[in-house]
Amino acid sequence: MMMEKAERTEAGQTGHVARSDDGANPIAPQPDIPETGPAKRRLESRRKLMEAARRLFVERGYHATRPQDISREAGVGHGTFYLHFDDKLDCFLAFGDEAASELDVIIAAHLVSVQTLDDAVLEMLRGIFEYSRKNPGVLAAALTDISVLSTGEEVDRVVPADRWSLGWGRFLAEMQAKGHVAPDVDTTLAGYLIVGAIRQGGAYASLNGLDRDSTIEAMAKLFVRALK
Amino acid sequence: MMMEKAERTEAGQTGHVARSDDGANPIAPQPDIPETGPAKRRLESRRKLMEAARRLFVERGYHATRPQDISREAGVGHGTFYLHFDDKLDCFLAFGDEAASELDVIIAAHLVSVQTLDDAVLEMLRGIFEYSRKNPGVLAAALTDISVLSTGEEVDRVVPADRWSLGWGRFLAEMQAKGHVAPDVDTTLAGYLIVGAIRQGGAYASLNGLDRDSTIEAMAKLFVRALK
DNA sequence: AATCCATTCTGACAATTTGTCAACTAGGGA
DNA sequence: TCCCTAGTTGACAAATTGTCAGAATGGATT
Structure with missing residues (x-):
């Protein structure tokens, strides 16, 4: 058992959010396409x-x-x-990776020139909800808990939820260094909590047709209060 | 399709947490056992x-x-x-209901004679982690997102995660009425956010072997701050 | 105590789904 | 043109799911 799982194949190639050739690096010869x-x-x-x-x-x-x-x-x-x-699970995880990459791009765009914690949290949530509106169902699917799908072994594989959690954690640590987040906050744990909250809250909001903007504001307010 | 789904069968009978015959109602003739x-x-x-x-x-x-x-x-x-x-999913949901009932009992016990918001949040988290220690894996399994398991239809069925979210929401509304929670908090949404946070944070904590007590305290601190 | 009968159980079976592999195809290079 | 490798294909074996006609259980009736 535990048979190596072979190559997790050639990194994504997302197609949709493909680097839009922003002239930054005219050298790179389209590495592997x-x-x-x-x-x-x-x-x-x-x-x-x-x-x-x-x-x-x-x-x-x-x-x-x-x-x-x-x-x-x-x-x-x-x-x-x-x-x-390898099988359906592998395919599903590849799908999740793809969505994760797309969302990363959207969020990065939203975070440009944001300074305060309030704005940053607000913009990240806006990015997430914007992506969700443009790609209905994708986030909910991608955030799926892998342990449910797993056929036993393979505890490894970083799933989108972890990836995002760690991302939030790093972001919060930066904010903490700048004094925007209370020093007694465990930023890594907070990152996980926030992603969990977003997942559950987002599902609830979309299922019950809550107003997008007021949901975003309500969530941002709670997060910011918790962190300050 | 959508074939009635028949009787969701005779309510649980949890066995484990069975009502401990607390003499309160000597009349009831063991309703249906x-x-x-x-x-x-x-x-x-x-x-x-x-x-x-x-x-x-x-x-x-x-x-x-x-x-x-x-x-x-x-x-x-x-x-x-x-x-x-009906099928494996139905069986899984019955398992989830059972776990939910057991946890409810534990939490109710923890909430006896608690007054402040701080204590209440702390005790609920303690109850959850206590149950989790006594029943490793059960909560994580029971909190599984149903949408992943669903074979298409059946949007209904209240899953444990919703049940708990609504429970937290009601509890927060009470606290809000007593002035322990800021009046501008949407208690229902907050209930969902908290359950989501607990799920994700709990998984993270147990996977990385975080210390139980300090995790509980860190989580409680964040929740309380967000709500006040 | 013999029989009846409603309820519940059983496991063989048909239908569906999954994953494998030997044969086949495409097209770049000698 | 012919060869050769990387890639594709769909028939097939294995595994799984859900059904159902017949068997078993045990309380009720005569």
Whole structure:
């Protein structure tokens, strides 16, 4: 058992949020996006699978989506699915990684030129809700707790929820260093708490049709108070 | 489709936390715990299944546990499982309900004669962590997000996470009425945020072997600050 | 105590889903 | 043109799920 899990394959290639060629680094020769040869075919199959998987996971949920459905929706053979993913869980995690990367971009954009803790928290929440509006269901799906899906072993794998939690933790630590967060706050723990709160609160808000802006404000107020 | 879902069967009968005959109501003739007849057999099968399911869900997780495993572990026929539960999800939810009831009892005990918000939050967290220590893995499993497990339809069913969130919300509303919680706090939303935070934070704490007491204190401090 | 009968249990079975693999295809390079 | 490697394919074996006709249990009736 515990059979190595092989290569977690060539880092994402998100497609959607692709670096928009902002001229910053004119040297880099598109590191690993082959435009030709068999590798190109492979990448195209993967992209088709990822898009189909995303559509189905969001639309039907993890369980009601079968690998064969994904293959059919992607227009590739059933066996191809297993050439790109170990199994359904691996595919789901890849989907989560993709969403995480997309959200990271949105949030980074929101954080540009923000100074106070109040603004920062507000902007991060706005970023999250904005992404959620543009990509209904994606965040909820991506934040799925891996332990539920796991077929036993593989305790490893950093899931989006952890990634985001640690991100919030680092951010709070910075804010703490600048004196914007009370010194007695355990910033790492707080990062986890906040992500948990956002997940649960976001689900509640969207299920009950709460007003987006007032929810954001209410959440921000609570977070900021807790941290100051 | 949407086939009625039949009777959500005879309310739990938790076994573990059974009402301890506190003499309060000497009349009630043990409402529905038949000590004889075929109904008794049925109840015993159900109890065996519930215990086996709990053991396996906690030990192996939802996915690695198959209905046939539960039946075997319970020592009943494979078909019996389907006489007591619609399917695996239904069984899992019954397990969650059971855990929820047990935790409710523990928390109620912790809240006896508590007056201030600080103490109340602290005691609730202590209750949760105490239960978690006595029943490793049960809470994490019970708090599992249903949307992941769902096979499509059935949006309804109140899951433990919602139940607890609403409970916290009611509790906070009471505290707010007494002036212990700031009047501008949306207590319902706060209830959800807190449960989400506890879930994520608890998982983080147990995974990283954080000290129980200091985690409780750190969490309580953040919650109280947010609410006041 | 023999019989009846409603309730519950059982496990073989059909239907569905998952993951594998030998054969096949595409297309760059000699 | 032919070769050769990387990639694809779908039929197939294995595993799992949910059903149902028949069997068993035990209290009630005669």
